[in-house]
Amino acid sequence: MNAVAPKRMNVFERYLSLWVALCMVAGVILGKLLPGSVHALQRMEFGTGSQINIPIAILIWLMIYPMMLKIDFGSIVRVGRKPKGLLITVVVNWLVKPFSMAFFGWLFFRHLFLPLIGPELASQYIAGVIILAAAPCTAMVFVWSYLSDGDPAYTLVQVSVNDLIMLVAFAPIVKFLIAGAAGLEVPFRVLLYSVLIFVVIPLSLGAISRAVLIRRKGAEWFERELMTRFAPVTIIALLATLVLIFAFQAENITTRWFHVLLIAVPILLQVYFNSSLTYGLMKLFRVPYPVAAPGALIGASNFFELAVATAIALYGPGSGAALATVVGVLVEVPVMLSVCRMCVSTKHWFDLPARTS
Numbered sequence: 001m002n003a004v005a006p007k008r009m010n011v012f013e014r015y016l017s018l019w020v021a022l023c024m025v026a027g028v029i030l031g032k033l034l035p036g037s038v039h040a041l042q043r044m045e046f047g048t049g050s051q052i053n054i055p056i057a058i059l060i061w062l063m064i065y066p067m068m069l070k071i072d073f074g075s076i077v078r079v080g081r082k083p084k085g086l087l088i089t090v091v092v093n094w095l096v097k098p099f100s101m102a103f104f105g106w107l108f109f110r111h112l113f114l115p116l117i118g119p120e121l122a123s124q125y126i127a128g129v130i131i132l133a134a135a136p137c138t139a140m141v142f143v144w145s146y147l148s149d150g151d152p153a154y155t156l157v158q159v160s161v162n163d164l165i166m167l168v169a170f171a172p173i174v175k176f177l178i179a180g181a182a183g184l185e186v187p188f189r190v191l192l193y194s195v196l197i198f199v200v201i202p203l204s205l206g207a208i209s210r211a212v213l214i215r216r217k218g219a220e221w222f223e224r225e226l227m228t229r230f231a232p233v234t235i236i237a238l239l240a241t242l243v244l245i246f247a248f249q250a251e252n253i254t255t256r257w258f259h260v261l262l263i264a265v266p267i268l269l270q271v272y273f274n275s276s277l278t279y280g281l282m283k284l285f286r287v288p289y290p291v292a293a294p295g296a297l298i299g300a301s302n303f304f305e306l307a308v309a310t311a312i313a314l315y316g317p318g319s320g321a322a323l324a325t326v327v328g329v330l331v332e333v334p335v336m337l338s339v340c341r342m343c344v345s346t347k348h349w350f351d352l353p354a355r356t357s
Contacts (some may be wrong), residue, residue, distance in 0.1 A: 020330045023242035024253070030243065031250025038247045042317055052313045056244055057197065060309045062237035064198060066230040067305075068206025070142070071160055085282060085291035089158055092278045092299040093136045094165060098173050100273060101133030102126070102181040104266035110181075113262050121256075121320045125263055126182035128324025131311050133270060134174050136162045137301035141294060144301065144336055148343040150294035158298050163203060166303075171195050174310070186314065194310040238305075245308065245326055248317035259320075263327040268335060275300035275339045279346075289350035293343040301336050304329045 031038050044054040105126040114122055145155040171191040178186045214222050246253065253260070278299035282292030304325060311321040 015333075019239060020242055020326075023239050024246045024326075024330070027243040027246025027248075028250045028253050031247040032254065035250075038250070041244065042248050052193070052197070053244075053317050056241055056312060056317065057309070059237045059241040059244070060198060060305055061202060063234050063241065063305050064202045065206060066227070066234045068202045069210050069227065069230070071163060071203070071206060072156055072210065084285050085154070085287040085295050086158060086161060088278060088281045088285065088287065089295040089299055090161065090165065092274055092281070093162060094169055094173070096277065097136075097270070097274050097299060098130060098134040098177055101266070101270045102130050102177040104270050104273075105129040106181045108262070108266045113265075116262065117256075117259060121259070123182040123184050124315065124320025125259075125324045127178045127184050127186075127315065128307075128311050128319075128321035129263070129266060129270075129328070130177045130181065131174055131314075131321065132267070132302050132304065132307040132325050132328040134170055134177070135166065135303035135306045135310075136298055137303050140301055140332070140336070141298045144297040144340055145294035147337075148293040148297065148340045149290065149347070150297070151288075151290035154291050155294040155298075158294060162298065163199070166199060166306075167195065167203075170199070170306075190313050191310070194306070194313045198306050198309045241308070242326065242329070245312075245317060245322060249323050249326070252318065252320070252323060259323070260327055260330070263324050264331050267328055267331055271300045271331075271335050271339070275342075279343065283349055287350075289343075289347050292350060293340075293347075296343060297336065297339060300339055301332060302328055304332065 041055055042053065046052045046054060046057065109117065109122040109125045117125065141159055142152070142155060144150075145152060171188065171194075174191055175186040175188055178184050210222070213226065217226075275296045279292060279296035282295055287295070307325040307328065308322065311319065311325045315321040
């Protein structure tokens with residue numbers, strides 16, 4: 001019998017943490033060597049006091065739009081086929097994950113780490129990790145699902161439903177939790193602008209573009225030709241965004257490098273907590289493994305592009321909140337790969353007689 005080749009990510013996906021680390025170094029060097037140029041870029045905003053940085057906004061659009069092209073909202077019609085798995089994922093993503101992250105952030109930054117960071121940065125870091133947790137992952141979930149032998153069609157349903165919920169739930173959850181756990185003012189209008197600019201518009205354009213192009217060129221051309229061409233643009237935009245953010249954060253990082261390690265602690269804790277909770281509930285309610293694995297993964301990973309953009313819009317590119325969201329990018333890949341391995345190694349737990357989920 002032929003051995004099945006192990007599933008692999010491409011070079012960029014496999015070494016994302018390395019690229020993020022290199023971008024961090026490059027950004028810090030630019031920020032220290034060319035402070036005048038970096039400050040000029042930092043002052044470029046959509047209107048005075050908007051906090052929406054023009055270069056970063058353009059780059060984030062170049063990242064998000066191709067991701068939205070992948071979402072097929074026609075898959076929503078399949079929701080009723082396996083409702084339990086979807087219901088568990090939605091409950092954990094929206095009723096557990098943001099609140100557990102707010103608790104972990106409050107515990108570590110407001111209490112355990114407070115002597116090391118001070119009250120002002122504590123509030124900023126709490127706000128950043130809350131923003132990160134309130135945005136469920138989109139594009140990278142397809143990678144994690146593939147590596148863990150998840151059902152790709154059902155993964156698409158999960159992502160599509162989460163994107164629709166994000167349109168109405170992200171802003172009020174972020175405002176409520178940041179005001180409560182961090183004690184910071186959250187301009188609701190800025191939150192709505194972030195959702196409009198970085199979710200509603202690219203999501204709408206992606207859905208329209210997908211429908212029109214598939215109708216004219218066919219699904220095979222769309223997947224093999226167009227989406228392949230977009231891949232380098234997305235990667236370059238992501239890396240350029242990280243270089244800019246770390247250039248804006250150069251002073252903070254060089255004087256507070258230890259804070260990066262501290263920020264990673266509650267982020268790691270909430271990833272393992274939420275993935276384990278989702279996976280355990282899937283097992284408890286006898287959901288099949290191909291649905292349970294991607295459900296656990298989408299319940300743990302984050303839509304870091306939206307999180308970074310929102311943190312910058314609310315508090316500025318040099319803020320502690322923006323730094324906290326970027327730390328989430330730094331730890332995303334190795335942590336999620338460990339969750340994938342955990343799912344694959346426990347796949348036999350779900351070897352139960354087939355039944356409707």
